[in-house]
Amino acid sequence: MTSDPTALAPMANAIRALAMDAVQAAESGHPGMPMGMADVATVLWSRFLKFDPTAPKWADRDRFVLSAGHGSMLLYALLHLSGYQQPTMDDIRNFRQLNSPCAGHPENFLLPGVECTTGPLGQGFAMAVGMAMAERHLNAQFGDDLVDHRTWVVAGDGCLMEGINHEAVGLAGTLGLGRLVVLWDNNKITIDGDTSLSTSEDILARYRASGWHTEDCDGHDFADIERAIAAAMADDRPSLISCRTVIGKGAPNKQGGHNVHGAPLGKDEIAAAREYLGWTAAPFEIPADILSHWRATGDAGRDLRAEWEGRLAANPQGTELMRRMAGELPSGEEAGLAFGEWLGKTQNIASRKASELALEVLTPLVPEMVGGSADLTGSNNTKTKATTPFGPADYAGRYVYYGIREFGMAAAMNGMALHGGIIPYGGTFLVFADYCRNAIRMSALQHARVIYVLTHDSIGLGEDGPTHQPIETVMSLRMIPNLQVFRPADAVETAECWNLALASPTTPSVLALTRQNLPQLRHDGAMLSAQGAYRLVAASAARKVVLLATGSEVSIAVDVAKALEDKGIGADVVSMPSWELFEAQDEAYKADLIPADVLKVSIEAGTTFGWQKYVGDGLAIGIDSFGASAPAPVLYDHFGLTAAKIVPQVLERLG
Numbered sequence: 001m002t003s004d005p006t007a008l009a010p011m012a013n014a015i016r017a018l019a020m021d022a023v024q025a026a027e028s029g030h031p032g033m034p035m036g037m038a039d040v041a042t043v044l045w046s047r048f049l050k051f052d053p054t055a056p057k058w059a060d061r062d063r064f065v066l067s068a069g070h071g072s073m074l075l076y077a078l079l080h081l082s083g084y085q086q087p088t089m090d091d092i093r094n095f096r097q098l099n100s101p102c103a104g105h106p107e108n109f110l111l112p113g114v115e116c117t118t119g120p121l122g123q124g125f126a127m128a129v130g131m132a133m134a135e136r137h138l139n140a141q142f143g144d145d146l147v148d149h150r151t152w153v154v155a156g157d158g159c160l161m162e163g164i165n166h167e168a169v170g171l172a173g174t175l176g177l178g179r180l181v182v183l184w185d186n187n188k189i190t191i192d193g194d195t196s197l198s199t200s201e202d203i204l205a206r207y208r209a210s211g212w213h214t215e216d217c218d219g220h221d222f223a224d225i226e227r228a229i230a231a232a233m234a235d236d237r238p239s240l241i242s243c244r245t246v247i248g249k250g251a252p253n254k255q256g257g258h259n260v261h262g263a264p265l266g267k268d269e270i271a272a273a274r275e276y277l278g279w280t281a282a283p284f285e286i287p288a289d290i291l292s293h294w295r296a297t298g299d300a301g302r303d304l305r306a307e308w309e310g311r312l313a314a315n316p317q318g319t320e321l322m323r324r325m326a327g328e329l330p331s332g333e334e335a336g337l338a339f340g341e342w343l344g345k346t347q348n349i350a351s352r353k354a355s356e357l358a359l360e361v362l363t364p365l366v367p368e369m370v371g372g373s374a375d376l377t378g379s380n381n382t383k384t385k386a387t388t389p390f391g392p393a394d395y396a397g398r399y400v401y402y403g404i405r406e407f408g409m410a411a412a413m414n415g416m417a418l419h420g421g422i423i424p425y426g427g428t429f430l431v432f433a434d435y436c437r438n439a440i441r442m443s444a445l446q447h448a449r450v451i452y453v454l455t456h457d458s459i460g461l462g463e464d465g466p467t468h469q470p471i472e473t474v475m476s477l478r479m480i481p482n483l484q485v486f487r488p489a490d491a492v493e494t495a496e497c498w499n500l501a502l503a504s505p506t507t508p509s510v511l512a513l514t515r516q517n518l519p520q521l522r523h524d525g526a527m528l529s530a531q532g533a534y535r536l537v538a539a540s541a542a543r544k545v546v547l548l549a550t551g552s553e554v555s556i557a558v559d560v561a562k563a564l565e566d567k568g569i570g571a572d573v574v575s576m577p578s579w580e581l582f583e584a585q586d587e588a589y590k591a592d593l594i595p596a597d598v599l600k601v602s603i604e605a606g607t608t609f610g611w612q613k614y615v616g617d618g619l620a621i622g623i624d625s626f627g628a629s630a631p632a633p634v635l636y637d638h639f640g641l642t643a644a645k646i647v648p649q650v651l652e653r654l655g
């Protein structure tokens with residue numbers, strides 16, 4: 001830690017210089033935020049943050065989240081100056097260029113020290129809530145000796161204005177996450193201009209009303225910043241510190257205005273800023289004395305980590321904590337045995353119920369699973385006997401009552417997964433995936449193992465009607481790269497999909513599950529879902545047709561195949577629980593399953609958009625309008641999703 005207070009101003013100016021020079025070199029980027037928050041960040045990193053630049057993955061490090069991701073140069077400067085191996089000065093020179101780890105917005109998969117990808121305003125903050133939840137949970141399970149750290153957030157006006165902020169603040173206040181401290185860059189400027197153009201709320205009062213502690217400081221007065229942070233740490237509620245700052249502080253003619261938010265300062269203004277700040281070093285050069293002050297900021301953390309390593313080695317739970325933090329699953333043998341018992345019986349149950357039964361097997365065996373639901377526990381079937389409520393009364397609990405906060409839940413789950421040591425899963429109705437869609441996208445982008453339990457997956461939910469009946473949702477989720485979308489057909493497939501989701505450490509999964517009961521179609525334990533699609537029924541007569549179906553429509557496809565076989569027409573039934581896993585198979589497998597020389601027919605109770613990829617000019621049976629309110633069997637008939645209505649169309653095509 002840096003004890004010399006006179007060193008702080010030049011240290012902060014080093015951040016300012018790097019930010020303005022890197023943005024200028026890239027001819028794009030955001031200098032205003034890093035320059036405005038340089039003083040606050042310098043105090044935090046030199047006086048409070050627990051980190052060891054030589055061990056960016058140290059389990060008990062403080063988590064620092066730059067929620068205002070457009071200010072990425074602030075984070076790159078902090079990592080470089082404090083002595084992380086990366087980014088190098090060359091990386092910073094290449095800010096925003098192809099293959100530089102200093103991407104436009106911070107990307108967790110490009111640079112150690114970037115705890116999460118930020119840029120979509122509000123989500124970094126909401127992910128930090130998840131990280132703070134993870135910390136309390138693991139602390140309760142492993143004790144202060146092994147888990148005892150804080151989560152820090154730098155957030156802008158935009159992060160606080162976004163709707164997700166309401167969800168994140170409500171959740172953090174209710175859960176009493178006292179180790180969460182948010183430093184608000186209160187510069188009263190957003191892109192369009194002064195914040196008074198669009199907001200008039202008393203933000204600190206809103207936070208206090210939500211159970212938070214608040215502080216206010218002059219974000220350019222080092223002593224006042226230090227006082228406010230110390231006060232926040234001393235309070236056992238989550239804290240918001242309003243740091244009154246000047247955007248672009250240090251650029252004498254542009255500071256305080258919205259034009260400094262997201263454009264290079266220009267050569268003249270940079271020269272003026274150098275003069276104003278007394279910064280004489282050339283671009284991308286840091287004077288040795290200032291750099292040595294920065295390099296000293298990690299000294300205390302290095303010592304703390306060495307002590308922690310000693311405690312870890314001595315602690316009987318140390319190995320288990322490290323297993324969880326590494327994301328390695330416990331041995332799967334016991335789970336395999338428990339699922340083996342299922343095969344002998346026939347369970348004609350909804351896939352949401354099968355999911356619950358799978359979770360009853362898995363949650364006792366995989367203690368890092370932390371479940372939850374956005375107020376639909378009884379509908380999503382996400383709670384098990386092994387998962388008791390998580391909250392201030394018991395942070396060791398493994399079930400989160402997220403409330404009606406789908407977006408906040410999804411972002412918090414991202415934060416938990418990225419913190420490490422936890423595999424989060426959470427439920428809502430599939431149709432409300434759109435409420436949290438960007439967080440699902442962020443799970444995929446960040447390689448976070450988050451499992452979304454999305455039930456009531458079609459018109460099969462019945463009477464609740466079109467607002468609740470997904471039509472385009474499953475297909476639109478399939479469009480997101482690195483997201484596994486599973487739509488299992490029966491109890492066995494559901495168990496397989498749960499295992500596949502758990503066994504995917506860098507890929508999030510969606511389980512699209514039914515409300516209505518489904519016949520059990522499989523009695524083998526062959527893990528066929530791992531191929532994404534497989535031949536459930538092989539044609540008896542000469543094969544003329546291949547029926548492709550997912551989830552609840554697979555049993556309809558089986559009925560269609562029977563009717564065709566009765567007429568001497570051979571038909572395969574291919575169950576396709578995951579397009580993504582099917583796409584990963586080799587060409588021979590794909591061509592064997594979906595051959596060129598037959599009529600292909602897809603059956604899925606959702607949009608037909610996209611099925612042409614597999615059926616070509618065959619038949620895509622689905623629903624291209626909104627649903628309706630009626631009992632499920634009536635709707636299946638109304639929308640033509642019965643063997644009786646499909647078979648004639650197939651016969652007509654066969655001619």
Ligand SMILES: Cc1ncc(C[n+]2csc(CCOP(=O)(O)OP(=O)(O)O)c2C)c(N)n1
Pocket residue numbers: 032033068070119120121122155156157158159185187189190191247261
């Ligand atoms: C969800 C989302 N909406 C819009 C944007 C585009 N955007 C980036 S920064 C910004 C303004 C943010 O204002 P503030 O947080 O006050 O940042 P400052 O201008 O003070 O740096 C906007 C609208 C975004 N990144 N994310």
Ligand SMILES: [Mg+2]
Pocket residue numbers: 156157158185186187188189190
């Ligand atoms: Mg602002």
